[in-house]
Amino acid sequence: MSMDERKKRILQAIIDDYIDTAEPIGSRTIARKHELGLSSATIRNEMADLEEMGYLAQPHTSAGRVPSDKGYRLYVDQLMQVYDLQDDEIEKIKTAMELHINELSQLIRQASAVLSRFTKYTSVAVASQMKTSTVKAVQLVPIEADKAMVIVVTNAGIVKNNIVKTADQLRPEALVMISNALNDKLGGLSVEKANRKISSGLVSELEMELGIRGELFASILSCLAGCINQIDNTEVYVEGTTNVLNHPEFRDIIKAKEFMSMLDEKTSIGRIVFDASDSEGGIIIRIGSENDLSDIKDCSLVTTNYNIANTFIGTIGLIGPTRMEYPKVVSSIGYIRKFMNREIGRFLGLDIDNDL
Amino acid sequence: MSMDERKKRILQAIIDDYIDTAEPIGSRTIARKHELGLSSATIRNEMADLEEMGYLAQPHTSAGRVPSDKGYRLYVDQLMQVYDLQDDEIEKIKTAMELHINELSQLIRQASAVLSRFTKYTSVAVASQMKTSTVKAVQLVPIEADKAMVIVVTNAGIVKNNIVKTADQLRPEALVMISNALNDKLGGLSVEKANRKISSGLVSELEMELGIRGELFASILSCLAGCINQIDNTEVYVEGTTNVLNHPEFRDIIKAKEFMSMLDEKTSIGRIVFDASDSEGGIIIRIGSENDLSDIKDCSLVTTNYNIANTFIGTIGLIGPTRMEYPKVVSSIGYIRKFMNREIGRFLGLDIDNDL
DNA sequence: ATTAGCACTCGACAAGGCAGAGTGCTAACA
DNA sequence: TGTTAGCACTCTGCCTTGTCGAGTGCTAAT
Known part of the structure; x- marks a missing residue:
């Protein structure tokens, strides 16, 4: 038994109708509503074939047919008519x-x-x-004497921020320095790489370069890591x-x-x-x-x-x-x-x- | 007809049961399940009273009673027993x-x-x-040559940000100046006041003070206004x-x-x-x-x-x-x-x- | 190959009957 | 005078039954 053109048209008609009404479709309905030039009996025979081939299913004897997953698959692949948005x-x-x-x-x-x-x-x-995202900018914004906001921007335009408690001794100028250094170090890196870099000795690296005691900004880095992790969410x-x-x-x-x-x-x-x-x-x-x-x-x-x-x-x-x-x-x-x-x-x- | 203690206990029993079962409660059920020391007939009479007083309702004759809104009101005000979390x-x-x-x-x-x-x-x-919120900090963060991020933080810890396209001629240093000036002008103001200030001539005010042409940063201000409006959302x-x-x-x-x-x-x-x-x-x-x-x-x-x-x-x-x-x-x-x-x-x- | 006809099947729906839970009322009781 | 037992009544939910319509498969005729 092969899938000829007529079977396809009948299957299409059934699925179209079923999508519309959600009721099992009978042979007479198809014969009436679609101009296939066939009687219900013929369609009935074809439907029996389609069922045997697995494209249709019957909820119970003497109900109409409903499409099977296989039927829908054929429908979306070959039969359905493209709908142009009005x-x-x-x-x-x-x-x-x-x-x-x-x-x-x-x-x-x-x-x-x-x-x-x-x-x-x-x-x-x-x-x-967002694993594919890269860090575009990192910024530290002082908010209060002992609080700062950490902001990360990615190339995809995602922005994440977080408030962190900082050491009192950190002056705004120091924040700017750290901020610039972080941009240098992390800018352009992928999210994963940036994360790895932070956890592998970035603190001491910056400590040396900037001459600021590491413990003063360690909390900032861990907060930054948190932000970057969020991006990945x-x-x-x-x-x-x-x-x-x-x-x-x-x-x-x-x-x-x-x-x-x-x-x-x-x-x-x-x-x-x-x-x-x-x-x-x-x-x-x-x-x-x-x-x-x-x-x-x-x-x-x-x-x-x-x-x-x-x-x-x-x-x-x-x-x-x-x-x-x-x-x-x-x-x-x-x-x-x-x-x-x-x-x-x-x-x-x-x-x-x-x-x- | 008055609301005596017995009526209250019966009402309480009914509502407790109804909350549990969602079925109309009959007099016999109450007599059986609760140790009130009363027969179903007595309870029946009381229930008729409670219905007349508006605390109970009957879906139809010969069904049990369900609580009315008024009944629930009395229940939550006086009858229900405090539930302590385990x-x-x-x-x-x-x-x-x-x-x-x-x-x-x-x-x-x-x-x-x-x-x-x-x-x-x-x-x-x-x-x-958030109308009661006040602006705590405003910050401009350069992202690319012609793009910056506007960030607003409120006293309640809300953070809003937005990316804005800036004029090419604005150098990062200018952004810092503008940023500082905005903090001066808007910091501590309520959201409403900040908004009003921005729309009423802040551009020219800053133009004078900073010596930067207004059109260069007008877009930043309108973006800022957008952020502040968002806070209010x-x-x-x-x-x-x-x-x-x-x-x-x-x-x-x-x-x-x-x-x-x-x-x-x-x-x-x-x-x-x-x-x-x-x-x-x-x-x-x-x-x-x-x-x-x-x-x-x-x-x-x-x-x-x-x-x-x-x-x-x-x-x-x-x-x-x-x-x-x-x-x-x-x-x-x-x-x-x-x-x-x-x-x-x-x-x-x-x-x-x-x-x- | 197609179609008309027929007997059969099954679900949906309406009608009728029954059981259960509940009520209101009355009369008896403490 | 308040409480209770008893009884007739009512209503819902559920089950059964019967009917109707849509649909099928099969067979015989075209």
């Missing part, structure tokens, strides 16, 4: 993203929120893998969790609860999304059991990476029932991705100008 | 709060999360009303939304959805929580219709303020069905409040030491 939809996204962005994380969160509101699914954004933003309640597959409150608890585990969902992301600019679709975690074996994940120039910054995606509106989801994510890349570039001052 | 519970909270706190907002979020996880209700924390943290799904009053998915959507409106729930907060150290309980917003007329809100010395910083609380475990909730919030106050003090370097 002008007004693009406008809607654009205005929703219109916001005074002050921090990179704000942009990411905003994008995540817009995506989930627009698609009515749950969005997950991971700002991760992957942040996970989940938006629109309540959207799942709109989908009939989560009508059962226990299912809904499971789903939401799973999303509350930010780190694990972050890992899943991150692991799902792949290579460069593509949009990755993971359907049901294709996902590693069994918790989401009834869900699909559509993700993409956002980045700047060639630096990978993070992943953003949507999660929903396997019965997802793939065409719309894919184009939405594609658009948001482009939008984010442009905004991030703009935010960091790289004037990349591509039209949207 | 040693192991305190330990649990303490270890959960054990965390390297780097930012004030992190502490608040953490406290909120712990509270919701411990009580199984939904927690809301508002870090708000109230942040709202909601944790444990999925907890509501555990309570039978939200078994209906529509109710659950309503509740969650309401919580998604961060600003409005923030306002409600904030409005509910009152005066100083007390714990405020708002039961059902006592709340201003009709959206939560089936919910109770238990809130308290956290602060440092005498400066009000924000509000934290729990939201759940009116059928709440008030005794446990109240003592949990009370404990978290003390804990936060101490940690905040410690974080800001005021070594207040009170045992917990």
Whole structure:
């Protein structure tokens, strides 16, 4: 039995309908609603074939068919029709993203929120893998006689700061000296290297060069190390969790609860999304059991990476029932991705100008 | 008809049971489970009285009674027995709060999360009303030739920063001058006053004093204004939304959805929580219709303020069905409040030491 | 190869019946 | 006079039953 063109068209029709209605689809429905020029009986036979081939499943005898994960896979790979965002939809996204962005994380969160509101699914954004980031600037700011703020800026525009208690004897001028020395030593290093450098004798190195007693600024260095470690922390933003309640597959409150608890585990969902992301600019679709975690074996994940120039910054995606509106989801994510890349570039001052 | 002691004990028994079981309570249940030395018939008569007086309600004839808002009010005011946290519970909270706190907002979020996880209700924390904050330090940090970071620190330890594009001609030394001048001018001012000062001719004032052309640093000032405005932004943290799904009053998915959507409106729930907060150290309980917003007329809100010395910083609380475990909730919030106050003090370097 | 027809299956839904928990009322009791 | 026992009544939840509609597989005719 082979997968001929007719079977594909029937499968497509079934999946389209099922995505729409969430009800098992019967042969008559297809015969009526789609102009395939076939009777319900013929379609019935084809459907039996498709089931045997594993593309469809039957909840019970004498119900209609529902797509299997394998069916969805064929659908997203070959059958579904590209959905072009309408002008007004693009406008809607654009205005929703219109916001005074002050921090990179704000942009990411905003994008995540817009995506989930627009698609009515749950969005997950991971700002991760800052391991590739490099330290751009280190600065010490005196705040009070015995307190200073340590600030680290990375090339990706991430800013971390921390207040540290300093020795009373440290005068502001000394702070400036230390600050400059730190910039010299750490500027341009990757986060990992900077960390290693701090923990391997930077104190005594500076002690010699600056002529300041090490114990006076040791606390500053350990605080700095803390900041740098924070950079490496992957942040996970989940938006629109309540959207799942709109989908009939989560009508059962226990299912809904499971789903939401799973999303509350930010780190694990972050890992899943991150692991799902792949290579460069593509949009990755993971359907049901294709996902590693069994918790989401009834869900699909559509993700993409956002980045700047060639630096990978993070992943953003949507999660929903396997019965997802793939065409719309894919184009939405594609658009948001482009939008984010442009905004991030703009935010960091790289004037990349591509039209949207 | 008066509210004698016996009626109170019966009411207490009913509410205790109802909080436990979420089922309407009948006279026989009370007679059996509580040692009141009364028959079900007597209790029945008393219950009829309590209903007439408005403390109880009946879902329908021939069902048991449920407490009304008025009943809960009497309960929390006079009847409920103080719940003392067990040693192991305190330990649990303490270890959960054990965390390297780097930012004030992190502490608040953490406290909120712990509270919701411990009580199984939904927690809301508002870090708000920074209007009373004053500017402690302003700092400009050069990042690249034509970019600088503007940093503002307040007396409450809030830090905001922003990157700004500067004129090429501004040398780092000029930045230091401007920075110092800004500290002079704005240090100690309230957020509002600082804002007003910036917008009312600070540019020309500095131009004169420093001998630097105003247009060179106007962008810095507007960026600074942006930072200061951000300080004023109230942040709202909601944790444990999925907890509501555990309570039978939200078994209906529509109710659950309503509740969650309401919580998604961060600003409005923030306002409600904030409005509910009152005066100083007390714990405020708002039961059902006592709340201003009709959206939560089936919910109770238990809130308290956290602060440092005498400066009000924000509000934290729990939201759940009116059928709440008030005794446990109240003592949990009370404990978290003390804990936060101490940690905040410690974080800001005021070594207040009170045992917990 | 396709289609019409038919018998069969299964879930959804409404109607009816029953058991259990609770009430209000009345009359008896201490 | 307050308390209690007893009884008739009511309402919900649950289970059973019957019916309807959508869907299927199979067979025979086209």
